[in-house]
Every structure is written in structure tokens, then in C-alpha cells.
Amino acid sequence: MILVKTDAGQRVLKDRSVPLSPRQRTAFILFDGKRSVDEVLAAGMGIAREEIDQMVELGLLGLVAGSKPAAPAPELAKAPEAPAAASNAPVVTAKAAEPAPPSGRSRQQRYKDAYPIATQLTGALGLMGFRLNLQVEGTSSYEDLVALAPKIRAAVGAEKAAALDRALND
Incomplete structure (x- = not known):
């Protein structure tokens, strides 16, 4: 599975409006539409798969069109306004699957x-x-x-x- 920064992800990278841990930020930079998730995980950043999934759920990273999603991600939908910056291919983002706590905030x-x-x-x-x-x-x-x-x-x-x-x- 190959991920790339979405337009929202590019903005967050510049303005830091979404707080990312140092590990997440470093790994986030590596998602250029060419590296697979496994390659980024193997790069030794110390980032966990869950942290990458979190960035996908936030809409910061999207799946490059033509890239195969990981097996447990059946809820993928095309993001209409998020073209891939590096490859000009459409990007797909995952829907949040986490149920909200009683207060309504995840x-x-x-x-x-x-x-x-x-x-x-x-x-x-x-x-x-x-x-x-x-x-x-x-x-x-x-x-x-x-x-x-x-x-x-x-x-x-x-x-x-x-x-x-x-x-x-x-």
C-alpha cells in the first residue's frame, strides 16, 4: 500500500495546525507517493502502524490510486478534492471507524x-x-x-x- 500527502496534509505540514508527534512528522514527510507503508515502517522511525492509520483517518494521508489497500481496510472511498501532489493520481482516504465516546468526541x-x-x-x-x-x-x-x-x-x-x-x- 502506497500513501501520499493529501492537500490537507500538505497544509498541516506547513502550518502545523494538527499536532503530530516528532515520529509522526518524520514518517509523514517520507510519504511521497513512491514509498510503501512497509518501507516507511522499516525506515526505523519508531512509528507504529496505528499512528499511520491515525494520519489517514485525519485525512492527512491518502492511498495513491492503483495502490492496493491493506487487507483490513474495506471502507475506502475516493476523496473528490484530494489529488496526489507527487504523482497527480487520485487519492483515496479511509473513513474513521472509531466510535465516539459518550461526549461525542473521539x-x-x-x-x-x-x-x-x-x-x-x-x-x-x-x-x-x-x-x-x-x-x-x-x-x-x-x-x-x-x-x-x-x-x-x-x-x-x-x-x-x-x-x-x-x-x-x-
Whole structure:
């Protein structure tokens, strides 16, 4: 299966509007419409297949037309306005299959909302919060950020961490 950056993916690469972990960003750059998913996974970036699937679900990466999808991805639909930048071939994107929690927001959306808050809180700690900030930047999933939330809360205080708690739990 060969993936390429969609138009939305190209914008995100430039404006960083969707927070990607350093591993995701590095692997994201490698998707040029020529390399297969297996080649990117084997490149030693330390990225997991789930992280790549996450970028596909966000619409940042799409399947190059003519490329065969992975076996467990039967829900592929053509994206009408997302031509492949590298090969001028149509791009196909996957539909999100994750059920939404009771609040209506997916875990990915909660992560997307909470990540900038966590980086802002830990970044404001200065040199004392440097390691904690690196840990936040190393997260790649909702679960990772939830596991780190108690450390952030202890470092910044419950009042400042309230916004992070709302983003993770509401």
C-alpha cells in the first residue's frame, strides 16, 4: 500500500495546525507517493502502524490510486478534492471507524484538543519543565497524554491543569 500527502496534509505540514508527534512528522514527510507503508515502517522511525492509520483517518494521508489497500481496510472511498501532489493520481482516504465516546468526541479529537494545552502548560514552566515538555511532545496518543496528565497537574497545579482535564475528559 502506497500513501501520499493529501492537500490537507500538505497544509498541516506547513502550518502545523494538527499536532503530530516528532515520529509522526518524520514518517509523514517520507510519504511521497513512491514509498510503501512497509518501507516507511522499516525506515526505523519508531512509528507504529496505528499512528499511520491515525494520519489517514485525519485525512492527512491518502492511498495513491492503483495502490492496493491493506487487507483490513474495506471502507475506502475516493476523496473528490484530494489529488496526489507527487504523482497527480487520485487519492483515496479511509473513513474513521472509531466510535465516539459518550461526549461525542473521539479519543483522537480529545488528544488533538489537549496536546496544545499540555505543551503550553509545560512550556511555561521554563527550564524546570523541560523534561516534562519533552515527554508531552513524545506522546502520540490520547492514552499517552492521559498517563502524563497527573505529572502535568502536579507541576502546574490543579487550577491551571483544569483546562487540560476538560480537554481530555469532556
